[in-house]
Amino acid sequence: MAEITPWYNTRIDCPVCDSKIEYTKIRYKSIKLLKQDTDFCPYYEGENPLFYEAVICPECGYGAHVTSFQSINKYEKARIREMITKRWKKRSFTGHRTIEKALEAFKLVLLNLTDMEAPKSEIAKICLRIAWLYRYRNDSENERKFLEHALKNYMDAYGQEDLSTEGKIDEYTCLFIIGELCKRLNRYDDSIKWFSRLIMLNADPQHKDKIPQRLMETARDLIQEIKDHMAAAKEETN
Numbered sequence: 001m002a003e004i005t006p007w008y009n010t011r012i013d014c015p016v017c018d019s020k021i022e023y024t025k026i027r028y029k030s031i032k033l034l035k036q037d038t039d040f041c042p043y044y045e046g047e048n049p050l051f052y053e054a055v056i057c058p059e060c061g062y063g064a065h066v067t068s069f070q071s072i073n074k075y076e077k078a079r080i081r082e083m084i085t086k087r088w089k090k091r092s093f094t095g096h097r098t099i100e101k102a103l104e105a106f107k108l109v110l111l112n113l114t115d116m117e118a119p120k121s122e123i124a125k126i127c128l129r130i131a132w133l134y135r136y137r138n139d140s141e142n143e144r145k146f147l148e149h150a151l152k153n154y155m156d157a158y159g160q161e162d163l164s165t166e167g168k169i170d171e172y173t174c175l176f177i178i179g180e181l182c183k184r185l186n187r188y189d190d191s192i193k194w195f196s197r198l199i200m201l202n203a204d205p206q207h208k209d210k211i212p213q214r215l216m217e218t219a220r221d222l223i224q225e226i227k228d229h230m231a232a233a234k235e236e237t238n
């Protein structure tokens, strides 16, 4: 009997070149979520499914997050054909992925999104995942670099995009993540400002029901952590 691996290949149609392609998925039964960092970075027992979220077409080089692979418009397709496919050397991304292979796939997705002028929220989502991959590898310099990119794009998304569209990060989680990323990047005043905006929305009955209360609890905890940290730092300089 063949050995059962935690990963398997599944088929999908590439919306850019119309090829039937394969990509690799993880059997959810084979893994267990152990914990998540405050910016939602997940840790698993068993294979990490995050490594497989960047789907690349081996034929034309188009790549996207697995949840948005087929949502691409005419204009974006034309950009991919022009900017990516013309330079693409056919290669496969199926099978087991190391962190390095996952980074390569995610960076290709980021290149695709930049070239097709994708919404900032989608660019931010990929930058955040690249930062997490560097975190798993204890590469804090590159982690910070991609957290900065994620933060900038989430801020732009908050200001420019309609976040009530299905499939997008909702405005409350977006506010939370901006506050959280500011905190991670030691921009404490900004962090408090963004978390406070979320807390203000929570005071409005029109919004309150839509905000996950766990998000609010974590936001309050993080504000307190920042205040404690700032008070301690002030004491040290006195």
Ligand SMILES: [Zn+2]
Residues within 6 Å of the ligand: 014, 015, 016, 017, 018, 019, 057, 058, 059, 060, 061, 062
């Ligand atoms: Zn393709």
